[in-house]
Amino acid sequence: xxxxxxxxxxxxxxxxxxxxxxxxxxxxxxxxxxxxxxxxxxxxxxxxxxxxxxxxxxxxxxxxxxxxxxxxxxxxxxxxxxxxxxxxxxxxxxxxxxxxxxxxxxxxxxxxxxxxxxxxxxxxxxxxxxxxxxxxxxxxxxxxxxxxxxxxxxxxxxxxxxxxxxxxxxxxxxxxxxxxxxxxxxxxxxxxxxxxxxxxxxxxxxxxxxxxxxxxxxxxxxxxxxxxxxxxxxxxxxxxxxxxxxx
Amino acid sequence: xxxxxxxxxxxxxxxxxxxxxxxxxxxxxxxxxxxxxxxxxxxxxxxxxxxxxxxxxxxxxxxxxxxxxxxxxxxxxxxxxxxxxxxxxxxxxxxxxxxxxxxxxxxxxxxxxxxxxxxxxxxxxxxxxxxxxxxxxxxxxxxxxxxxxxxxx
Amino acid sequence: xxxxxxxxxxxxxxxxxxxxxxxxxxxxxxxxxxxxxxxxxxxxxxxxxxxxxxxxxxxxxxxxxxxxxxxxxxxxxxxxxxxxxxxxxxxxxxxxxxxxxxxxxxxxxxxxxxxxxxxxxxxxxxxxxxxxxxxxxxxxxxxx
Numbered sequence: 001x002x003x004x005x006x007x008x009x010x011x012x013x014x015x016x017x018x019x020x021x022x023x024x025x026x027x028x029x030x031x032x033x034x035x036x037x038x039x040x041x042x043x044x045x046x047x048x049x050x051x052x053x054x055x056x057x058x059x060x061x062x063x064x065x066x067x068x069x070x071x072x073x074x075x076x077x078x079x080x081x082x083x084x085x086x087x088x089x090x091x092x093x094x095x096x097x098x099x100x101x102x103x104x105x106x107x108x109x110x111x112x113x114x115x116x117x118x119x120x121x122x123x124x125x126x127x128x129x130x131x132x133x134x135x136x137x138x139x140x141x142x143x144x145x146x147x148x149x150x151x152x153x154x155x156x157x158x159x160x161x162x163x164x165x166x167x168x169x170x171x172x173x174x175x176x177x178x179x180x181x182x183x184x185x186x187x188x189x190x191x192x193x194x195x196x197x198x199x200x201x202x203x204x205x206x207x208x209x210x211x212x213x214x215x216x217x218x219x220x221x222x223x224x225x226x227x228x229x230x231x232x233x234x235x236x237x238x239x240x241x242x243x244x245x246x247x
Numbered sequence: 248x249x250x251x252x253x254x255x256x257x258x259x260x261x262x263x264x265x266x267x268x269x270x271x272x273x274x275x276x277x278x279x280x281x282x283x284x285x286x287x288x289x290x291x292x293x294x295x296x297x298x299x300x301x302x303x304x305x306x307x308x309x310x311x312x313x314x315x316x317x318x319x320x321x322x323x324x325x326x327x328x329x330x331x332x333x334x335x336x337x338x339x340x341x342x343x344x345x346x347x348x349x350x351x352x353x354x355x356x357x358x359x360x361x362x363x364x365x366x367x368x369x370x371x372x373x374x375x376x377x378x379x380x381x382x383x384x385x386x387x388x389x390x391x392x393x394x395x396x397x398x399x400x
Numbered sequence: 401x402x403x404x405x406x407x408x409x410x411x412x413x414x415x416x417x418x419x420x421x422x423x424x425x426x427x428x429x430x431x432x433x434x435x436x437x438x439x440x441x442x443x444x445x446x447x448x449x450x451x452x453x454x455x456x457x458x459x460x461x462x463x464x465x466x467x468x469x470x471x472x473x474x475x476x477x478x479x480x481x482x483x484x485x486x487x488x489x490x491x492x493x494x495x496x497x498x499x500x501x502x503x504x505x506x507x508x509x510x511x512x513x514x515x516x517x518x519x520x521x522x523x524x525x526x527x528x529x530x531x532x533x534x535x536x537x538x539x540x541x542x543x544x
Contacts, residue, residue, distance in 0.1 A: 056418045057416065057417055057418070058418050058421075060416070067426060071430065071433050094452070098451040112446075116440075116446045119446035119447075140514070142506060142507045143510070147507030151504055154503050164467075168464060173448075174450050174451070175449045175458070176449070177453075178348065189493040190493055200290065205323065205324070206454070349455060349457040362457045362460075362461075364475070378478050380486075
């Protein structure tokens with residue numbers, strides 16, 4: 001009943017279908033304001049959802065120490081954007097990878113900036129993720145009901161480190177090649193399946209073209225998909241349970 | 248309800264449970280074979296061995312001064328060839344058995360030294376110091392008047 | 401449980417709205433971050449190393465700083481070679497994997513319901529110890 005009345009009131013406020021000019025409707029659709037005002041909102045109720053979420057109160061005890069998670073997300077978006085931009089020029093073959101990175105850096109307008117941003121945002125993102133984790137630990141914010149959010153957080157940390165490890169090889173330079181050789185040797189020490197694990201990661205006995213292709217696929221397709229999934233879980237849970245209360 | 252439950256207990260194999268087992272078995276078989284194919288797919292067939300091609304590698308003696316060394320690819324792996332004297336040449340895997348770095352020949356100490364964690368090996372590949380767990384693989388060499396053939400006795 | 405949650409939900413009503421108040425604070429932090437990022441990019445360009453050569457290992461190769469502690473831990477594990485040739489690598493990798501596993505399970509291992517640091521000295525001490533160990537291994541790995 002109540003819903004019905006609401007609908008009625010809405011209809012009285014908004015111009016009816018006959019009164020509305022087609023031009024305005026088109027403008028609202030293409031300028032995307034239609035999602036919040038006008039005909040599309042009537043169908044989707046996005047305005048109501050937005051208001052409910054944006055007006056949600058943030059408790060007073062939230063201080064600057066609570067910003068590291070948001071900054072990690074910001075740096076992640078920087079990584080996504082600059083990463084896609086680097087993809088426009090990068091060539092994942094052992095003959096061409098290094099040359100294409102040099103080309104981006106030295107020849108492409110603002111290529112140095114895009115590569116520099118990707119390099120430094122990666123390092124800063126790891127710093128922010130660590131700080132965020134330390135804050136959550138010392139505030140005891142990992143305790144129920146936020147225990148599963150801690151689990152997704154640790155998974156996100158590992159995925160971030162995975163991004164760092166796979167991305168490091170892509171320029172195919174001396175340091176990245178040998179750091180990867182030594183780094184992929186380490187899982188070989190796992191009892192029983194170790195050798196198989198190293199071969200699986202490298203796609204062969206040594207770091208080769210197969211390794212580069214594999215790391216490229218993991219860095220630009222697999223990890224972004226997986227991390228998006230866990231990020232959504234992480235944010236959904238914090239929205240559901242709210243920011244942890246004061247100490 | 249109780250009647251039904253009892254009658255279910257009485258029959259050893261009901262049609263539904265048989266169907267469930269059958270379905271589970273089919274899914275298991277299909278999933279298992281798919282997982283097997285997927286796992287096998289991730290291990291390319293001798294990805295490195297294919298590149299190396301022939302069983303022996305030849306190095307010109309002119310490129311190899313006495314006391315000097317050269318790194319070539321043999322059996323798909325970097326291999327160090329060391330000429331210790333006019334008629335004596337050693338060929339060893341150059342891949343350090345510790346973490347896979349490439350060893351370097353130090354002519355003055357007559358040792359192979361790994362730049363990563365300072366493991367050292369003698370000309371026969373035996374570990375003389377450092378963290379390497381195993382000796383380097385040693386290969387046969389043959390000297391002809393103008394070249395060294397690795398992999399031939 | 402639902403009562404506790406309900407109480408918390410009421411408490412959060414007292415805070416300031418996410419938009420625009422909190423959003424502004426957060427945006428300010430984002431701009432500070434952006435300033436740090438751009439400064440780093442301008443004054444310390446991304447390094448350009450020589451191209452990869454599978455035949456020559458350069459001297460002193462080290463992983464990125466965030467893997468230095470793991471790398472140094474593997475080196476420290478060399479001291480366990482008296483247990484046998486297998487010991488250093490296996491112990492090095494298993495201890496680290498175990499540590500990561502404990503980190504994931506932290507909320508389920510720490511049953512203490514208190515949240516204030518002073519009321520859970522054991523966990524805080526463990527956390528600080530872990531941080532010191534991590535920092536020490538990283539610095540040691542950098543210097544060695």
